[in-house]
Amino acid sequence: MLYINCPHCGMRSQNEFSYGGDASVKRPKLNKEVSDQEWDDFVYNRKSLRGKHLELWQHISGCRQWIKVERDTATHEIFRTFKADEEVA
C-alpha cells in the first residue's frame, strides 16, 4: 500500500487517489502555432523514467484536488508532495 501525503488533507492511503501520469508534460501554449511534433510529445510521448518521477495524482475520494507527487518508480518510495500549482525545483 502506498501512503500519499496530500498537501491539503495529510497522509492518506492510495485507495483514495487516482493516478494522472507524468506531471512534467506541458500543454503547448494557446494562440501559438503548434507543430505536429509538439502535439505528439504532449499527447502521446512519455519519458517514463526509472527512478525519481514527478507525477499527478487526484485525491478523488478526499478533497478532489489534483496534486504532484515525487515518487521512485523502481522502489515506490514517495519523497515529496506538492499542490498542483506549486513550482517544483
Place this chain on the structure above:
Amino acid sequence: MQKYSIFNLVKNAFSNHENWDLAWKDPTPKEEYDVVIIGGGGHGLATAYYLAKEHNITNVAIIEKGWIGGGNVGRNTTIIRSNYMHDENGLFSEFGMDLWRNMSQDLNYNVMFSPRGIINLAHSDAQMNAYARRGNSMRLNGIDAVLLNREQVKEIIPMADFSENVRFPIFGGLMQPSAGTARHDAVAWGYARQADSMGVDIIQNCEVTGFDVVAGKIKGIRTSRGNIKAKKVGICVAGSTNILAEKLNMTLPIETHLLQACVSEPVKPVLDNVVTFGAGHFYVSQSDKGEMVMGGDLDGYNSYAQRGNLPTLQHVLTEGIAMMPFLSKLKMLRTWGGIMDMSMDGSPIIDKTHIEGLYLNCGWCYGGFKATPASGWTFAHTIAQDRVHELNAGYSLNRFSTGHLIDEKGLGTKTWIS
C-alpha cells in the same frame, strides 16, 4: 541437436538421464554479428529463431540482461487468443494461432498448447450487441467466434454466478473455441534450443549500456561484457523499452506499468476454459496442476518494480468473486508482478526507426505472450528485409502522429477509461 523423442527418452533412461546434451550453449560474445537482438524473452528468442529458419540469417546474438525467459514470458497467465475486432490485430493474431498450433512439432518441444476456448462474459444487452459485432468482425477475418446466450454459458461454466439479483447478471458471452493456453516457459526454452542449434548465440547476464550510432546508422552496442559490432539491432525488451530509448534520445508513446497475476492452491478440475469478466477486468483459467490462474488490472501508476501492491489485487479478486463465488473459498498460493510496455492506444509497435539498421518491437500491453510467434515472425521479416510485412504494417511507430491509432479498446495507459 539431440532430438527429443520417445526413443531418446528410453535410451537416456539407461544412463539415469545424466547424458542429455545441454539445451543451449553459453558462448562468449563474438566481436561482430549480422543481427543483434536485445532481449532474451519470448519475442526476442522467437525473432532469432525465425531469422535463422525463414531468412537463413544465423550470425545472430541474443543479448539478455538477466536469464532467458525471466521477464514477462515467465510471468504471464499463458492465454492465447485472437478475438480482436480490428483487422490489424485480428489478422496478426490469427496468423499467430496457426504458428501456435504447430509449435510443438516445429520446435520439437512440447509447449502444451491447449485450445480450450475463451469466453468473454456479457452483462448487459448493449454488451451482447457489442460482442455480436466483434464476433462478426472476427468471422469475416476467418477467426472462429460463437455468440452464446445465458443458457449456453450456464452449460459450459455452471459454477459462475447465475442468480437473478446480482449487480452484473450474466446475459451471455462471446466464445473463441480455438483460443487456449500454453506452457509459457516451454515456449521460451523451445525457441532458445532451436535458435541455438541453428547457430544463434544466446548471451545471458549481459546488460546493454549504450549504442554506437554513426551518421544515423547503427554500428553496434555497448554492453557490460564489452562492445559488440552489429549490422542490424532489434530491440525487444518489453518493460524496459523506455530505458533503452532514453539511451537513444528517443521518447516513445509508451509508459511502463506494473501488472500482477496470482494463482490459488491447486484444486480438482473445475474450469475447462479461459473466462473473462465483462464488467471489469478479471480473467481466470485453471492450470494443468489445478491452480486457478487469475489476473486483471494494472496497478495503475508508472512502475519498474516487478512486484505488486495489494489494493489492486483486492480490487481484481473482488471482481473474480462476483463472477465465480467459489473462488472466495480458495487459498492464494502465489502472487507476482511484471512490468509492461503500455502503449498509448493499447496496441503494439513493430517497426523500423529513424536510425538505419535499428528496429523496434515494443508496446505489448497486456497481450504479449499470445503474440510471441507472430511477433517473432514479423519482426524477423522486418529486420531481414528492412521493411515491414503487411501483417505488422499497422503496428507502426508513427501512427500516433498520423492519427492511425488501433484503438481496439481505446485503453492504453489510461486504464480508468474502462
